[in-house]
Amino acid sequence: MSSRASFIFLCFFSFLTCFKVSAQNQDHTYLYHICPNTTTYSGNSTYLTNLRTVLASLSSRNSPYSTGFQNATAGKAPDRVTGLFLCRGDLSPEVCRRCVTFAVNDTFNRCPKERVVVVYYDECMLRYSNESILSTLSTGGGMYMWNNQNVTSNQLDQFKDLVASTMNQAATEAANSPRKFSARTANFTRLRSLYGLVQCTPDLTRQDCLSCLQQSINQLPTDKIGGRFIMHSCNSRYELYAFYNESAITIPSPPPPPPRPVSAPPVSAPPRPAMLIGKVSFFFV
Structure with missing residues (x-):
């Protein structure tokens, strides 16, 4: 089987398995991960220490899960680690937290020694790297x-x-x-x-x-x-x-219809002045 065919099969298989969600696993449905072994780190290294610091920060109960996004950085180059998570925008903060916490633990099973890692779940995404990834457009990992x-x-x-x-x-x-x-x-x-x-x-x-x-x-x-x-x-x-x-989710409402033109009231003749005996007085209604 060619690499392209294998990739297509994997994507198709992942799509099917994402619907087979058990009650115990409904907050972290695994989809796919990317962790090329072109750059790795060793056990007890400075990079691993920084990575654990970043992951602990991202999965902390103090992280702003209500926004669905957070980033953290630890260390200095060449052992600097930058990480982030992104939760699906319709999820509650608690579901987001549980997915991120699971991802932090799961990443060492799927990518135990790689410096560049992205793990996708149906509910969240976890990403970290030894390179700058913040405010930088990346269309990789398609x-x-x-x-x-x-x-x-x-x-x-x-x-x-x-x-x-x-x-x-x-x-x-x-x-x-x-x-x-x-x-x-x-x-x-x-x-x-x-x-x-x-x-x-x-x-x-x-x-x-x-x-x-x-x-x-x-x-x-x-x-x-x-x-x-x-x-x-x-x-x-x-x-x-x-x-x-x-x-x-707040679905945008369609724009209101334009206001109907208001017809000008008909012009009527001004009222005749009233006349009082003994003097003349004019008034307008």
């Missing part, structure tokens, strides 16, 4: 995931247009928001709705976030009824079911 059901041929063009318009609207909203997150719904058929979600790490500029999301959206497999594309700095996903917590 990963496809999709539903195995195809869109019917007679609805394909309509569906692709709907996905493109919905996701691009969400991307613009996310880029302009402080949390760099947006979710939208749109009617596909009378009985089915399209649900879309996009998110960047909030340390990105508006333009970098929008650029990242546009690249991610362009990679979506829109001939499938559900799919996602994940990169280091952003991710996008659509489905024909509500895969996020709708009650935790």
Whole structure:
């Protein structure tokens, strides 16, 4: 099997397994990880000490889980470690905390000695590196995931247009928001709705976030009824079911209709002046 075929199979398999979530594991559904062994560290090294400091900071109960994003740095080059986490924007602070805590422990199982690591879960992402990763657009680590059901041929063009318009609207909203997150719904058929979600790490500029999301959206497999594309700095996903917590998201309301023109009242003749005996007095009503 070729490396490309293996990669596609892995992405497809990961997509399927993400739905087989046990009650005990519902806050940290593993998706994928990237940790190339081109740069490694040894046990009891300065890098490991700094890494443990960063991970302890990120998983601390004092971390701002309500924002869904945090970063930390420890040490000096060449052993400096910079880390961050990003939780899905519709999750509660407690669910975010549990996912990050699990990720911190899980990373040593999946990437026990690598300096550059990204671990993806359905609910959060954990990333750290010996290089600067803050406020820096990174479109590496691209990963496809999709539903195995195809869109019917007679609805394909309509569906692709709907996905493109919905996701691009969400991307613009996310880029302009402080949390760099947006979710939208749109009617596909009378009985089915399209649900879309996009998110960047909030340390990105508006333009970098929008650029990242546009690249991610362009990679979506829109001939499938559900799919996602994940990169280091952003991710996008659509489905024909509500895969996020709708009650935790404020969906933008459509703009109000323009005000109706107000007709000017008819002009009437001025009232006649009143006359009093003995003197003349004028008044206007």
